[in-house]
Amino acid sequence: MALRGDTLTDRTYQKLRQALMTGALLPEQVLTVRGVAEDFGVSLTPVREAVQRLVVEHGLEVVNGRTIRVPRLDIETYREILKIRMELECLAAKEAAPRISNEEIERLDAVVQSHLSAINAGDAHRTLLENTEFHLSIYRASGQPILVRIIEGLWLRVGPTLNLLFPQYCGSLTGHETHMVAMDALRRRDGDALGQAMRDDLTHGSRFLIRLLKP
Known part of the structure; x- marks a missing residue:
């Protein structure tokens, strides 16, 4: 058919x-x-x-x-999006912590390891792919579809610009380390700690990216 x-x-x-x-x-x-x-x-x-x-x-x-x-973000637009992401992604993470299933936590363990493997291999595209899967999977577990749709709309605009982080940023393990902190918070069902881990992850990557976007 x-x-x-x-x-x-x-x-x-x-x-x-x-x-x-x-x-x-x-x-x-x-x-x-x-x-x-x-x-x-x-x-x-x-x-x-x-x-x-x-x-x-x-x-x-x-x-x-x-x-x-594909649009190229200017620094002012990126900073505005970043401020919004800080609030909404932390909110989604806090909502996800008590709701996410044990099976999904186990799956995210594999995503974290795949992310680490991509970093070590210097594979920029797979690093971004696994990073996106990790974050959005947590937010989708919040059970807040309107919130998730807004967050995805922000990722839609930022995603291509994240390529500017590579190759220099690709070797950094800070992103992996914050993901490990997030996984620990997930296992403990600690929404505040999970929200802080998401905030820390955004903060670190954005500092590097803002330097690259400055005229």
């Missing part, structure tokens, strides 16, 4: 959205409708519709009426 057009659009949108959130796309990278359609194995229409949705969400931008490009 053929897939409906709206299903293809939704799937294409989710794939592009995931690519933006995990840093698979770079700041100022130019996309073409045809290229995305070929990569995803869909027709042009679902790509156009997915791109339109992401333009509205500021995940993509259209330049000169036709060029699709």
Whole structure:
């Protein structure tokens, strides 16, 4: 049975959205409708519709009426997003601590180890991918879908810019260490400690990134 057009659009949108959130796309990278359609194995229409949705969400931008490009954040926008993330992600973490299942905690253990492996291998893309999986999995465990959707919208805008952290930042184990602190807080169901671990993780990475974004 053929897939409906709206299903293809939704799937294409989710794939592009995931690519933006995990840093698979770079700041100022130019996309073409045809290229995305070929990569995803869909027709042009679902790509156009997915791109339109992401333009509205500021995940993509259209330049000169036709060029699709990944935005590059300026330092003022990044700082504003960071302040909002500090509050919302800590809130989601606190809500997640008493709700997250033991099975999900075990799965996150594997994500943390995969993240460490990517750092040690100097694999920037996999480092970002596993970092995104770790954070968003915790926030999704909060059981607060509106809050999570807002947080994902912020990651959508920040994800590509995180590529600027590499290769210099890729060897740092600070991110892994804060993830280990977060895992300990999860096991103890300590929402305050988990929220602080998320705040510490954001603080450390943002200090490095802000230096790179300064004109």
